Amino acid sequence: MSFLPRLRAALAEHGALCVGIDPHRSLLEAWSLAADGPGLERFGRTVVEAAAGRVAVVKPQVALFEAHGAAGFAALERVLADARDAGLLVLADAKRGDIGSTNDGYAEAWLTPGSPLEADALTVSPYLGVEALDGVFETAERGGKAAFVLAATSNPEAAAIQGAALPDGRTVAASVARAVAQRNARTGAGHGLVIGATVDRAAHGIEPDAATPILSPGFGAQGVGLAELRTLFPPHALVLASASRSLLQAGPAGLGDAIEAARAELPR
Numbered sequence: 001m002s003f004l005p006r007l008r009a010a011l012a013e014h015g016a017l018c019v020g021i022d023p024h025r026s027l028l029e030a031w032s033l034a035a036d037g038p039g040l041e042r043f044g045r046t047v048v049e050a051a052a053g054r055v056a057v058v059k060p061q062v063a064l065f066e067a068h069g070a071a072g073f074a075a076l077e078r079v080l081a082d083a084r085d086a087g088l089l090v091l092a093d094a095k096r097g098d099i100g101s102t103n104d105g106y107a108e109a110w111l112t113p114g115s116p117l118e119a120d121a122l123t124v125s126p127y128l129g130v131e132a133l134d135g136v137f138e139t140a141e142r143g144g145k146a147a148f149v150l151a152a153t154s155n156p157e158a159a160a161i162q163g164a165a166l167p168d169g170r171t172v173a174a175s176v177a178r179a180v181a182q183r184n185a186r187t188g189a190g191h192g193l194v195i196g197a198t199v200d201r202a203a204h205g206i207e208p209d210a211a212t213p214i215l216s217p218g219f220g221a222q223g224v225g226l227a228e229l230r231t232l233f234p235p236h237a238l239v240l241a242s243a244s245r246s247l248l249q250a251g252p253a254g255l256g257d258a259i260e261a262a263r264a265e266l267p268r
């Protein structure tokens with residue numbers, strides 16, 4: 001089955017909350033876990049256990065596993081497998097992007113069925129050109145997976161580039177969004193866009209359609225309340241409202257309740 005119907009079904013069942021798996025060193029310490037392979041694995045698997053049956057999607061932050069080298073990647077492999085076995089959709093947040101021939105390696109790593117780091121979706125950067133991602137889109141489509149392309153990110157530094165106007169008058173962000181929506185219109189694949197909750201979407205000129213999912217980080221620690229979701233996006237938009245630190249700071253014992261409370265905050 002392609003990614004879009006899988007995502008739609010999971011969102012209909014569980015709602016829009018996406019739980020980040022971000023093992024910051026400060027959180028590992030607060031959770032009384034060592035900053036090593038076993039600590040990372042325990043952290044990730046505890047988040048998976050708390051998220052399973054409660055949310056549609058988890059989003060491991062690859063950088064924070066990568067920081068630990070081979071041990072971090074070994075832990076991440078097990079967390080990815082655990083999450084997929086638990087019925088969660090897994091969006092690997094690795095923000096990959098290179099020339100096309102190199103992107104094929106990223107697609108093989110993250111979006112190929114049976115690969116050690118197999119995920120359901122991967123965040124990718126379009127700054128080497130959206131067309132350079134064609135191989136990633138194709139691999140994802142073959143495996144019933146998706147790429148989530150950075151359009152308007154949540155960090156304040158991004159606006160200068162992503163909000164800049166191209167010769168046709170569109171912003172860079174809107175141009176990326178249009179390319180991804182056009183591919184979805186052709187293929188029905190459900191590739192996504194990353195649009196931060198902190199972003200002035202209208203100023204970037206992005207109008208979401210119902211076939212292009214949106215990953216929206218920026219809730220919680222970056223200052224946006226989950227209750228604001230429906231003021232940020234139209235009702236037809238397929239939004240993943242993503243939060244990491246604001247949930248994870250509840251600790252291993254409190255995480256399930258924190259996820260429940262966050263779900264309750266989201267408009268239905």
Ligand SMILES: O=C(O)c1cc(=O)[nH]c(=O)n1[C@@H]1O[C@H](COP(=O)(O)O)[C@@H](O)[C@H]1O
Nearest residue numbers: 061093123153154196217221222243244245
């Ligand atoms: O792709 C992302 O998930 C992402 C895009 C973006 O625009 N902003 C953003 O914060 N993120 C990621 O979302 C998570 C946000 O974490 P918290 O601020 O702790 O909720 C981090 O893993 C970021 O790397």
